[in-house]
Amino acid sequence: MTTTATPRRRLRRASLTALVAASSTALLAGCGLQPATAFVPAVAPGSIEAIEGLPDDASLTVTTKNFTEQLILGKIAVLAAKAAGFDVTDMTNVPGSVAVRQLMLDGDADMTYEYTGTAWLTYLGEAAGIPDQEEQYFAVRDADVANGLVWLPPAPLNNTYAMAVRSEAVPELGDVDSLSDIAALPVEQRTFCVEAEFNSRADGFAPMLERYGLELGAADGVPTSNVSILDTGTVYEATDRGRCNFGEVFTTDGRIDSLDLAVLDDDQGFFPAYNVAPVFSAEALEETPELADVFDAISPSLTDEELRTLNRRVDVEGEEPADVAFDWMVEKGFVTRP
Template sequence: MRSTSTRAATARTTTSRVGRPAASTSARLRRRGIAAGALAAAALVALTGCGLQSAAAYAPDAAPGSIEKIDGLPADATITVTSKNFTEQLVLGKIAVISAKAAGFQVVDKTNVPGSVPVRQLMLAHDADMTWEYTGTAWLTFLGHEQGIPDKQEQYDAVRKADAKSGLTWLPPAPLNNTYALAVRSEAVKELGVTKLSDIAKLPVDQRTICVESEFNSRSDGLTPMLKKYGLERGAADGVPDSNIKIYDTGAVYTATDKGSACNFGEVYTTDGRIKSLDLTVLEDDAKFFPAYNVAPVLQTATLKKYPQLKTIFDQISPKLTDETLQELNLRVDEGGEDPGDVAFDFLRKNGFVTQP
């Protein structure tokens, strides 16, 4: 077994992109949809040709806790778990791997797959039994709809119904909703009197300063339509003048928002660990503009029929997966250098799902 320091180094290698935490980079790619997925699909073909193997296959052993060993489970009962290759997905994937092991399954670990579309292909081809997927990704990228559904339950219900035709079952979603948002430095919440997006329109024009990435700046569901939804015209002297909008790289958006010099508000992803480490406050999307990206366990329907106990396992875990929890877990990997498997085990152990073997 590799040492903890070696595993941490591997985690940093596999989850970082150009000096930025992969949680942010991959979230951006996830929202680009099919184009990004097509590139990743080509990578999957190359990997499959030589036998798909995870570059981060380590996952600690665990003994049962509230996740009990399944009575009468055959010794050779096997399930295959897959995930994408950014931090949050690696942690979620390892949570599934460790939980299934504790329940008595032999687990084939196909986490760390490059991209949303290749993971989807593994599921549709019955080459994987389980993954964690985002409702918005499935609806927009896989099912081809042009607009997401902001209501979390409606978005989940729509995806679950549609995917049933593909032989996939969506279990109840987690509270975690990895979508776009605007955030403000926490010390300015009281100073500016803002807790929700509609409050921005109440500020003097010179305080309506916003930092965003170039993609969010130009998306059909990005900054301009968001401002319109909240009664603010982009470029208007009495709305949000163009001089109030700054375009930065992802990391610089977070830093500028934290400093408050270039902008009071910055585009963020709601489960990014930097929200916690920089003490930013996410503004409530009170007009329900942003689509829902709740994560949920997705299983082969045939696998779930064969092992219905899997629903009991994931129904325990999902309610504990909140935005705040994943901010913390993502941060431990991206800034703390911990291995996703170790972080996943610690989450499961602290919640009593598994115990130390």
């Protein structure tokens, strides 16, 4: 039988909501970023309906990090929980992965959307990620049981590193669909734009080239003169403008579509998996196990292509994450307009 939230959870939640909201605003202001509001549009049930037998005072606290994709996912979670009948505390837009993780570990938040690779490498301290998406998920899921966290099955969305080719270069380069195809190109066409961090990572640029049979710095591989090392955020534009044929990207970034870049297939499975999944405190799922059905229904629709579109609406077109999330939830039939 579903029970109401414990007094301990309710007391912690009430005090931390104000604290995190205030600290998020201050930190974001210092970084020159705008804090997201806790507002979401009013929502009515769609395929997500109020959970039968849910107490009137049932509550759920949702938290996420403070970048665009996380804000959108957080608003999706808030809307889903509201449609399911919960009084939702919106604790999205928290600065930093570690802060969100601590809220979950301390029981001060009940749910977040997290990436398998982030948890494996950053939170659990493993030395290397696992490229196989299913294997990475099960490894994280099993490891986090001891921390009181439950990972529901992941979405297809895999926000990992990738290489993209500018569309204008395709006629000249020919049929380039995968990273393996780059090795067949003449040396002078193997030009890259990458960020400094990716260039220096132990699992970054040079090891990626090596996996695909190319040596960074070699005259017959990828000479250093073929590589432009750029500041964060400028790689996409530089790639589109022809500074290089191939640019380092993240697979769900909205600029991929807005600049008409094509993501190359990582056919040798070099990059670690970063699938997103709903993560709950074990306590929250014990109280309301039906939550798993609500979020399991949403996950299959969260793909790389869908999030590129949603991220673009925020980052390129200037829409609010809550509005973008609401429109998507209505379009998919998960909720309806009241």
